[in-house]
Amino acid sequence: MTFKDYLNENTSDQILANIKNKGLPLSPKFFEEVFNQGEEQYCFISMKANRIQSLIKRQNKKNQISTFTDFKNTEIFWGAEGLAWGGDTIVAVLKGKVTIKGNRDLWTKTDHQGRRWIDYKDLKEMTDEYDGVGVALLKVIENVYIDFNKIYKTQQTQLTRYDNKDVVINVYIKDFFDIVYKYLKKYKTQIQQGRNTNQTNLYNEVLCYDYTIKEFIVLTNQAHSSYDYRITKEEIDNTKPYKTTKVHTENEIEKILRKYQKLKA
Secondary structure (H helix, E strand, O other), rough: EEEEEEEHHHOOOHHHHHHHOEEEEOOOHHHHOOOOOOOOEEEEEEEHHHHHHHHHHOOOOOOOOOEEOOOOOOHHHHEEEEEEEOOOOEEEEEEEEEEEOOOOOOOOEEEEOEEEEEEHHHHHHHHHHHHOOHHHHHHHHHHHHHHHHHHHHHHHHHHHHOOOOOHHHHHHHHHHHHHHHHHHOOOOHHHHHHHHHOOOOOOOOEEEEEEEEEEEEEEEOOOOOOOOOOHHHHHHHHOOOOEEEEEEEHHHHHHHHHHHHHOOO
């Protein structure tokens, strides 16, 4: 049995799966330590109303959610989290800490601990369009896996001597995260410059955590088709503890969000 087989046997751990796919963890802890503290700002998320309760429960926690802070036009309000759909829309305004800011959708995904990851393959496909954070993260990933693969060519025999497989996996993951931290520090300046790059696509992607909800904007679309999503009275009631603004056009949403963009969090 090879060392990789040993790690993969009888485990579906998402962290190991992400490492196998050359993923990079975008942990709030890393960014707080590398950049001293999480940058706080207003972030926006367009979603269906049935996700309101989940958004409320995740306030003031380390779990990251995918949001946006800038957009070119109102097309962003036609869909939720990249999936186009018609009918009613909820846009939530959050005030939270930010780790990664990309010029466009970064195609991040979440593991079972709420940690966001980005795959090397996905990032590589976007590189031609990037001059910001994507390029910096690509360098981090490439160097992380060069170092990590060197280590595990020499350590695998030693690690398989452990009787407890959980110990082996924990050591393996710890070594990986230590190397990630090392290269995030090394490319700190490039990442910071990338985080400050203006968005160039329909919308940007910003990973937000430790947030509080400032406002819900409810768009009631008057021109429903029979297949369009409609917000129920019960879903609207979920927004009542928070400031809630009802609008009838995407342009009204844009006007509200542009005001938040000018505010300092």
